[in-house]
Amino acid sequence: MSSGVELVFILGVFLALLCVGMTIPFAILVPSVLYLLTHAGLAGLKGLGLVSWGSMDSFTLSAIPLFILMAEILQESKLSMRVYRGLSTLVAWMPGGLLQTNIAGCAIFAAISGSSVVTAASIGRVALPELQRRNYSPRLSAGSLAAGGTLGILIPPSIAMIVYGTFTETSVAKLFMAGVMPGLLLTGMFMAYIAAHAWWRPEVSPVLTKRHSAQELASAFVDVIPFVVLIVGTIGSIYSGLVTPTEAAAVGCMLAMVIAYFWGEFNFAVLRHASQSTVRVCGNILFIIYAAYVFSYAISYAGVGEQITQFLVSLNLSQLEFFGALFVLYTVLGCLVESLGMIVVTVPLLYPVLLQYGVDPIWFGVILVLFIEMGQISPPIGINLFVIQSIWSGKLADVVMGTIPFHLIIFVLLGLLVLFPDIAMWLPGRVGSGP
Amino acid sequence: MSDHLEISEGGAVHRIEVPIAGASPIDIASEAVCGLFLLAMIVMIGAEAIARNLLGTSLQVTDEVGGYLLVALTFLSMSVAESHGAFHRVEFVQMRLSPSGRMISQIIFELVSLAASALVTWQLVRLALNSFRTEDVAPTPLATPLWMPQTSMGIGMALLCLALLRTIAAKVRYLRAGAVR
Numbered sequence A: 001m002s003s004g005v006e007l008v009f010i011l012g013v014f015l016a017l018l019c020v021g022m023t024i025p026f027a028i029l030v031p032s033v034l035y036l037l038t039h040a041g042l043a044g045l046k047g048l049g050l051v052s053w054g055s056m057d058s059f060t061l062s063a064i065p066l067f068i069l070m071a072e073i074l075q076e077s078k079l080s081m082r083v084y085r086g087l088s089t090l091v092a093w094m095p096g097g098l099l100q101t102n103i104a105g106c107a108i109f110a111a112i113s114g115s116s117v118v119t120a121a122s123i124g125r126v127a128l129p130e131l132q133r134r135n136y137s138p139r140l141s142a143g144s145l146a147a148g149g150t151l152g153i154l155i156p157p158s159i160a161m162i163v164y165g166t167f168t169e170t171s172v173a174k175l176f177m178a179g180v181m182p183g184l185l186l187t188g189m190f191m192a193y194i195a196a197h198a199w200w201r202p203e204v205s206p207v208l209t210k211r212h213s214a215q216e217l218a219s220a221f222v223d224v225i226p227f228v229v230l231i232v233g234t235i236g237s238i239y240s241g242l243v244t245p246t247e248a249a250a251v252g253c254m255l256a257m258v259i260a261y262f263w264g265e266f267n268f269a270v271l272r273h274a275s276q277s278t279v280r281v282c283g284n285i286l287f288i289i290y291a292a293y294v295f296s297y298a299i300s301y302a303g304v305g306e307q308i309t310q311f312l313v314s315l316n317l318s319q320l321e322f323f324g325a326l327f328v329l330y331t332v333l334g335c336l337v338e339s340l341g342m343i344v345v346t347v348p349l350l351y352p353v354l355l356q357y358g359v360d361p362i363w364f365g366v367i368l369v370l371f372i373e374m375g376q377i378s379p380p381i382g383i384n385l386f387v388i389q390s391i392w393s394g395k396l397a398d399v400v401m402g403t404i405p406f407h408l409i410i411f412v413l414l415g416l417l418v419l420f421p422d423i424a425m426w427l428p429g430r431v432g433s434g435p
Numbered sequence B: 001m002s003d004h005l006e007i008s009e010g011g012a013v014h015r016i017e018v019p020i021a022g023a024s025p026i027d028i029a030s031e032a033v034c035g036l037f038l039l040a041m042i043v044m045i046g047a048e049a050i051a052r053n054l055l056g057t058s059l060q061v062t063d064e065v066g067g068y069l070l071v072a073l074t075f076l077s078m079s080v081a082e083s084h085g086a087f088h089r090v091e092f093v094q095m096r097l098s099p100s101g102r103m104i105s106q107i108i109f110e111l112v113s114l115a116a117s118a119l120v121t122w123q124l125v126r127l128a129l130n131s132f133r134t135e136d137v138a139p140t141p142l143a144t145p146l147w148m149p150q151t152s153m154g155i156g157m158a159l160l161c162l163a164l165l166r167t168i169a170a171k172v173r174y175l176r177a178g179a180v181r
Helices: A003-020 A024-045 A048-056 A060-076 A079-091 A098-110 A116-133 A138-153 A159-168 A172-200 A214-239 A245-263 A268-301 A304-314 A319-336 A339-356 A361-376 A383-390 A396-419 B025-055 B062-083 B099-134 B147-176
Strands: none
Touching: A003 A024, A003 A268, A003 A304, A003 A339, A003 B099, A024 A268, A024 A339, A024 B099, A048 A268, A048 B062, A048 B099, A048 B147, A060 A079, A060 A116, A060 A159, A060 A214, A060 A245, A060 A268, A060 B025, A060 B062, A079 A098, A079 A116, A079 A214, A079 A245, A098 A116, A098 A138, A098 A172, A098 A214, A116 A138, A116 A383, A138 A159, A138 A172, A138 A361, A138 A383, A138 A396, A159 A172, A159 A268, A159 A339, A159 A361, A172 A214, A172 A245, A172 A361, A172 A396, A214 A245, A245 B025, A268 A304, A268 A339, A268 B025, A268 B062, A304 A339, A319 A339, A319 A361, A339 A361, A361 A396, A383 A396, B025 B062, B025 B147, B062 B147, B099 B147
């Protein structure tokens, strides 16, 4: 078998297993092991031990369980409810009312959580009953929460960026900073869309006439301030170069416990439950990453990766044409492959090609995350669609229809990032040199 | 289209009913050990950040031990995730199968996964044994014998194989009991 056919075979088996319903880490691991066996028999497996050790003995990856635990502590101690309540006072005066609170809440929760699912579920659980009770448009309610949840992987900390940074040996601190401006811009664009929609079609959101007293406003600030302290503490310390992302995650966990103790409900049972949830989520995420390293080893075993690079470079595409091809690839993959699977399977293949085309890996990290965001709200497998569907009583079709405008907004941001890369690249250039 | 929809305890969203084995005492112990490793990571890495920035000193071992803890957490948490049905899967084809077809296909997937996991376990155990035999140590101030952290990989993968066997048994029982047609 030629290398090209071998690669098509391994990717074909991966996609087939994925589509017919094998669990994602095994859908990556099984074709990798199969490929090694078909290529070199049992001798092909001999390197697996060292690959496993070399790939997972990583201090950088340690940030993943810690950031997950930080978000779980805040979620278990009911602080997401408090931040939503505070924001509903501070933001709901804008056109769109509580729909604006959805986006602002997701943006703030995104800044302490590295996961879209956790962000969408945390804010969605608090927001949806309130939105339904007050007769907000079901489509816009569900759509804004599913799309708002995707901010979780763009605004740092981001598990997707840690994984991308580990696979490409790119600075995770710089990747985090590169996500800040696009994340804030996307939040602003989502909120502007909701305001324009509510102004154009007032029936989508009831007009809030209640004026808040100074005491209510002060109470709302108290609800939101702990999150601001945590965000400034973690992201600020990375930006200033005082700590690495992994250290920021550990310090963030400590801060989260202190904040949960004073502002929320924190005790041993909460810590135990948060740690149990973290272990179960990590079992899935870290296994996907591990399986991807085995996959990466399998495709490099016979030099297939190098040949793919040579083939793609020999096509002599312009940078824009190359980007257009990636755009099509990721849009299609986003509809078929789960987000983390999409990164870990494509990045080892594409990364060497990116360098040949002179694409900045930090900038591409942000672009990749935006592609994944779109995948997370694309049917038939967009996970955020199902997260929102699982916590409300409406139809899945409404969630899907509700996310379409937000999908288009993400497309617009992608275009802006291609035209003006400095939106992402300005902040990373100012990150402190770090420890 | 199935109207079943639930988020598992591990965060996976399931649109079909997926029988799970549930946590065995070994999985519960693994989960507790992983929880302790998480806390150890927080304390050690947090202490390193504080010591370096406030006291101008370093613990020197944080990167090394942090990596070992992550390796152990990765491999020991796999069986926990399997026993709680926390692995994500794409379900749009599964949703269109008959309940028995779905269960049979899942048993086949689990068997294939078990075969791959067993092969990986074999290699991970080989690595730890080789490190033990050759007395490999980490090139660090701690000079940790590498077989010690590497053993957690083999144990974790072996536990994943056991968890897969239990899942297969649970699905076969489900099928035999006539719970699906």
